[in-house]
Amino acid sequence: MNEAPVVILVRPQLGENIGAAARAMSNFGLGELRLVAPRDGWPNQRALEVASGGTQIIENARLFPDFASAMADIEQAFATTARPRDMRKRVLTPKEAMAGLTRKTAFVFGPERTGLENEEIVLCDTLITIPTAQNASLNLAQCVVVMAYEWFQTMQTTSPAAANEKADALASKTDWLGLFEQLESYLDQTNYYRVNHKKPIMWQNLQTMLMRGAWSEQEIRSFRGMLRAIWERRRRNSDPETYP
Amino acid sequence: MNEAPVVILVRPQLGENIGAAARAMSNFGLGELRLVAPRDGWPNQRALEVASGGTQIIENARLFPDFASAMADIEQAFATTARPRDMRKRVLTPKEAMAGLTRKTAFVFGPERTGLENEEIVLCDTLITIPTAQNASLNLAQCVVVMAYEWFQTMQTTSPAAANEKADALASKTDWLGLFEQLESYLDQTNYYRVNHKKPIMWQNLQTMLMRGAWSEQEIRSFRGMLRAIWERRRRNSDPETYP
Numbered sequence: 001m002n003e004a005p006v007v008i009l010v011r012p013q014l015g016e017n018i019g020a021a022a023r024a025m026s027n028f029g030l031g032e033l034r035l036v037a038p039r040d041g042w043p044n045q046r047a048l049e050v051a052s053g054g055t056q057i058i059e060n061a062r063l064f065p066d067f068a069s070a071m072a073d074i075e076q077a078f079a080t081t082a083r084p085r086d087m088r089k090r091v092l093t094p095k096e097a098m099a100g101l102t103r104k105t106a107f108v109f110g111p112e113r114t115g116l117e118n119e120e121i122v123l124c125d126t127l128i129t130i131p132t133a134q135n136a137s138l139n140l141a142q143c144v145v146v147m148a149y150e151w152f153q154t155m156q157t158t159s160p161a162a163a164n165e166k167a168d169a170l171a172s173k174t175d176w177l178g179l180f181e182q183l184e185s186y187l188d189q190t191n192y193y194r195v196n197h198k199k200p201i202m203w204q205n206l207q208t209m210l211m212r213g214a215w216s217e218q219e220i221r222s223f224r225g226m227l228r229a230i231w232e233r234r235r236r237n238s239d240p241e242t243y244p
Numbered sequence: 245m246n247e248a249p250v251v252i253l254v255r256p257q258l259g260e261n262i263g264a265a266a267r268a269m270s271n272f273g274l275g276e277l278r279l280v281a282p283r284d285g286w287p288n289q290r291a292l293e294v295a296s297g298g299t300q301i302i303e304n305a306r307l308f309p310d311f312a313s314a315m316a317d318i319e320q321a322f323a324t325t326a327r328p329r330d331m332r333k334r335v336l337t338p339k340e341a342m343a344g345l346t347r348k349t350a351f352v353f354g355p356e357r358t359g360l361e362n363e364e365i366v367l368c369d370t371l372i373t374i375p376t377a378q379n380a381s382l383n384l385a386q387c388v389v390v391m392a393y394e395w396f397q398t399m400q401t402t403s404p405a406a407a408n409e410k411a412d413a414l415a416s417k418t419d420w421l422g423l424f425e426q427l428e429s430y431l432d433q434t435n436y437y438r439v440n441h442k443k444p445i446m447w448q449n450l451q452t453m454l455m456r457g458a459w460s461e462q463e464i465r466s467f468r469g470m471l472r473a474i475w476e477r478r479r480r481n482s483d484p485e486t487y488p
Contacts, residue, residue, distance in 0.1 A: 020383060020386070024382075027381070027386070053381050095397070131397065131400055133271060133396065135297030136271070139264060139296070141386075142267070149390050156375060190473035192469065192470055210457065213454065213456040215453055219449070222446070229436035230434060
C-alpha cells in the first residue's frame with residue numbers, strides 16, 4: 001500500500017454526514033477528504049461540530065467544482081453504489097476491494113438521496129456494493145465507516161512488501177479524459193451513433209469497456225496514437241494517390 | 245448461528261445516535277434494540293427522524309431501567325470498549341468475535357462520553373476493541389455499524405459480488421481475431437508504426453492492452469463499429485439527424 005486512499009464526497013447534502021465521515025476517516029487512518037460541490041456550501045459549521053477527532057480533516061478538505069477535477073490525479077477509483085448499474089464494471093465487496101490496492105486510490109461516494117450519476121460512475125474503475133440485509137439504504141457516513149474500517153483492517157494484515165509489488169503506474173483520470181475527448185470528437189464527426197438519441201448509452205458503454213482494461217499512461221498514449229493514425233489515414237510514404 | 249444478536253445501548257445520550265444505530269441494524273439484519281435509561285427519555289423524536297429504514301426497530305425498542313434487567317436473558321455479551329480495562333477478560337476484534345457466536349448474544353455499547361462502567365463490563369463475557377488509528381474515539385452509532393457489518397459479513401455465505409456481476413458472455417478468441425484482423429489492416433495503411441521494425445512489439449502491446457478489458461462479444465462488435473466509423477469518416481450529410 002503506498003498511501004492512504006482519498007475520500008471523495010460528491011455533492012454531499014448534510015453537513016453532519018461530512019463531519020461524521022471525517023471522524024470515521026480519522027478513526028481508521030484516512031486523511032484526505034475532497035468535496036465536490038457540497039449542497040450547503042463550504043465551510044460548513046455542522047460538519048465541524050460533528051467531526052470530533054476529525055476536525056483537521058474537515059479543515060484541510062479540498063473543494064472541487066466538478067467530479068472530473070476532483071479525480072484528476074486518481075489512478076484507481078472505487079464507487080460505492082446501492083443499486084446495480086447497467087454497466088459492465090467489476091463489482092466487489094469492500095473486503096474484496098481492499099485486497100488489490102496499490103495505486104493512488106479514491107473511495108467515491110455520491111449524494112445522500114440519489115447516489116452517483118452514471119457519467120460519474122463511468123470514471124470509476126470498480127463498483128463497491130456493501131452487502132446488506134433487506135434495507136440496503138446505508139447512510140452516507142456509515143458507508144464511509146465501512147470502507148475506512150475495511151481499509152484499516154487490510155492495512156494491518158497486509159505486508160507492505162507484498163502490496164508494493166508490480167505497481168505499473170496506471171493512467172490518471174486526466175489521461176482518460178483526454179482520450180475520451182479525442183475519441184468523442186472523432187465519433188461526433190462520423191455516423192457511428194446512427195441516431196442522436198442512442199449516443200448517450202453507446203458512448204457510456206464505450207467508455208466503460210475501454211476503462212475496464214486498466215491501462216497505463218503509456219498504453220493510453222499508444223491507443224490515442226492508434227486512433228489518430230486511423231483517423232488521419234495517412235500512409236507513411238506520403239503516397240500522393242492514397243487517401244484524400 | 246441461532247438468532248441475530250440483540251443490541252443494547254446503555255444510557256445513550258443523543259437521539260441521533262440511537263436512530264443511526266437502528267438504521268445500521270436494519271442495514272445489516274439486526275432487529276432487536278434495547279435501551280437502558282436513555283438520557284433524553286423515550287420515545288425520542290430525533291431518533292425516529294434519523295432511523296430511516298430502521299424506524300420499526302426504534303418503534304419496537306424495549307426500555308430498561310438498568311443494565312442488569314436488559315441483560316436478563318442474554319447468554320453471551322460482547323462489550324465494545326475503546327480504552328483497555330483492568331480486567332482479565334478476553335479481548336477480541338469484531339471479526340474474531342463473530343466467529344464464535346452460538347448463543348443468545350448481545351452487543352453492548354456504553355454512553356457516548358464515558359463508555360461502560362466497570363460494573364457493567366463485569367457482566368459481559370468478552371471485550372471488543374475495534375482496531376483504530378490514532379483517533380480511537382469512535383462515534384457510538386459508528387461502533388454499531390462496525391459490529392453489525394461484521395456480523396452480517398459472517399452470516400453471509402455467498403459473495404454478492406459474484407451474484408451481481410453481469411454474466412455477459414465473454415467474447416471468443418474468434419471474435420478477438422476478427423477485431424485484430426480489422427485493426428491490423430487499418431494500421432498497415434497508416435503511419436502508426438513509424439518504422440517497420442517496431443511493428444511487432446507495438447502490435448503485440450496493443451493486442452495485449454485491448455484484451456485486458458475482457459470484452460463481451462457485443463463489446464467487440466461496438467469497438468469494431470467504432471473503428472470502422474473512424475476509418476470511414478463519413479458523415480451522414482443527407483440525414484437530418486446527423487451530428488453537427
